[in-house]
């Protein structure tokens with residue numbers, strides 16, 4: 001007897017090999033046009049699917065979950081962050097939520113290091129000068145940035161990505177400090193020669209570089225508030241490849257404009273895709289369009305994780321990357 005394939009609705013275009021495999025394995029609806037779905041379209045998709053495969057551009061809120069049909073049992077997110085999904089509402093309805101941890105750790109850590117380097121050494125400004133025909137010869141006092149080696153880096157959130165970034169930063173001679181809900185284990189502490197701060201305020205006031213690497217949850221919304229940003233020393237540079245909502249973007253932009261902070265490297269924004277206009281005009285800020293996991297290999301690996309989660313669920317087992325709402 002033929003087994004009915006689950007109806008899987010994929011909300012955005014995914015890499016070709018992922019889409020092809022999903023068509024082979026499931027009754028898959030693809031979004032060939034790649035246009036982000038409206039709230040009504042998402043609700044309609046939740047009503048007809050067994051599995052929804054959304055991304056960060058889809059707001060799977062309580063209204064979408066309430067519209068889910070009896071058959072919706074799995075939300076297999078393409079991405080590690082799940083702040084766009086109301087996981088508690090899904091759990092309440094008996095819908096499992098999965099994500100794609102691990103496979104984008106190194107790519108994200110690489111780009112975090114790249115942003116730190118770009119902001120500290122004025123890489124984008126330098127490149128812009130050349131493109132504008134403004135390079136008229138070397139000068140001892142021109143385009144001076146800030147040395148990276150020998151400085152202190154404070155990492156907010158020492159999960160997989162925070163640790164992978166810390167390893168890279170160590171290789172550049174940075175001293176690793178971090179704030180986390182709890183200290184990491186002895187082996188990692190020793191490997192990274194890392195210093196733990198239970199007080200974020202205390203850490204912020206002492207660092208040369210600060211990197212945001214924690215998930216966005218109700219507890220981390222505006223963790224870098226206007227008050228906390230004021231604690232940071234004016235020569236410091238902030239990097240964020242996690243979520244824009246963790247920093248009060250208006251307060252950050254105002255401080256950068258007044259040169260109360262030396263610079264920033266931002267891959268994510270509080271009201272994405274909108275970017276605070278003040279940031280756009282500041283040469284001390286390097287801005288990227290949420291691309292820290294954007295490698296061909298990474299996006300295929302993420303797709304494979306989505307497939308494994310759906311397959312495991314389909315076979316009657318618990319998917320490996322279940323998101324537990326009490327852990328958020």
Ligand code: DGY
Nearest residue numbers: 056078079080081293
């Ligand atoms: C992630 O995986 O969370 C990336 O930020 C894209 O959503």
